[in-house]
Amino acid sequence: MLKKTAFLLLAVAIVQVSSEYIEPQFIEDVIQEQSRTSLGPRIVSGWDAKLGQHPHQAHMRMTNAAGGVSTCGGCFVHHDWMITAAHCTATRVSLLIRGGMISLSETPEYMSETNEFWNYPSYDNSIPQIVQPNDISIVKLQEPIVYTRNLKPIRIQPSADANRNFGEITLHASGFGATWTGGSGSQVLQWVYLRGVSNLLCGLTFGTTIVTDTTICAQWFNVTSQSICQGDSGGPLVYTYPEGKIFLVGVTSFTAGANSGGCHSGLPAAFIRPGHFHDWYTEVTGIDFENLDEVEDETTTTPPTTLPPTTVPPTTEPPTSLPPTTPEGDSNEEGSDEDDTSEEDEDLPELLKRLQVKVKVKVKVNQFRKKVRVVKKIH
Incomplete structure (x- = not known):
C-alpha cells in the first residue's frame, strides 16, 4: 500500500512539475553489427531462462522494403499462429520467426519465414514510429509448429478477464532484448518478475491517450531497474492463475523514453491486453482461442511460482521467498x-x-x- 501511495505521489509530482506526460518509446531492436560484440547477461536485471521454461517465446527478425533489419519478440498461441506487437510488423515485408530455443547461437527447433500478418484495424500502419493504442498483430506461420517440451503455445487471456486490475499482482516477462537502455540485445533468453500497475497510475505517467482499457502496465518487482527493453516488443507478459494455469495477459509495447531514463527508469512499461481482441482473432483466423482444446492438452509447462531475492539471481531453481500478502500496517496490527x-x-x-x-x-x-x-x- 505504501509503495502504491508513493508511486501515485511521484506520478502526480511529475505531471505537476513538467505539465507533460513521460515520453514513451517503442522497444524493438534495430540490429547493428557493433551492438552484438558486448552482450549483457539480463533482460534488465533479470535471469537466464532454462530450456523449456518459456516454450511460447518466439524471436522475430523483421525486414523492411529498404532492407533494414530489426528484431522483436512474439508469443506462439497455436500451431499456425503467433501474436506480436503491431509496430513490429507495420511496414515490414518479411518476418523470420524462430522458436524452441533459449540461445540465438543455437539451431532453433522451429524456424520459418512469412509475410502474412494482420494488424488490428484501428492501428495506423503509416505511422508505426508513433506510440498508439491497440498495438497488436497476429501472424500466420508458413510452417505449422510441431509441439515439443521446448515449443508450445500459451493460452490467451479470456475476454471475461480482459479488464482485470493487475495492480500489485506478480507477473513475469521474457525476451531477447537489450539489457540496458541503448545497450545490446541478449544472445540468451532472459526473464524477469514484474509487479502490475493499475491503469489509473499508469495513465498518470504516460497519459490516457495511449494508456487505455486495452493497456496493462507493470514495473519493477524488487529492484528498480527490472524491466523489459529494446528488442522485447511483441513478447509475452504472463500471469499464473491460482489453479496453476498460465495465461498471456500482455503483449510488450513500450517503455519510458530515453530522456526519462528509458528501460531502467523504474517507471512502468506498457503492454497490450490480448483478451480484448478475441472476436478479431476469430474473424482473421477462424479459430475460437477461448475454447481451444489443443492448448489445454499440450501446454503443461508452468513458469516459476516463487519470487526472486533482492540481490543475487538464482543459479538453479528460483528462490522460495514470497511477497507479503497483506499491507505492512495490517501485519503490524x-x-x-x-x-x-x-x-x-x-x-x-x-x-x-x-x-x-x-x-x-x-x-x-x-x-x-x-x-x-x-x-x-x-x-
Missing part, C-alpha cells in the same frame, strides 16, 4: 494483538499463584478467558 495474547498466557500461572481465595481465582480466570475470546474474535 495483527502482530500487536498476538503479542498481547502471548503475554497474558505467560502471566496466568503467576496470577493463580498470587490468588488464594477460590472465588477470586474463578473471577480472574473467567475475566481472562473472556478477554482471550474477544482477542480471537477480532482476528
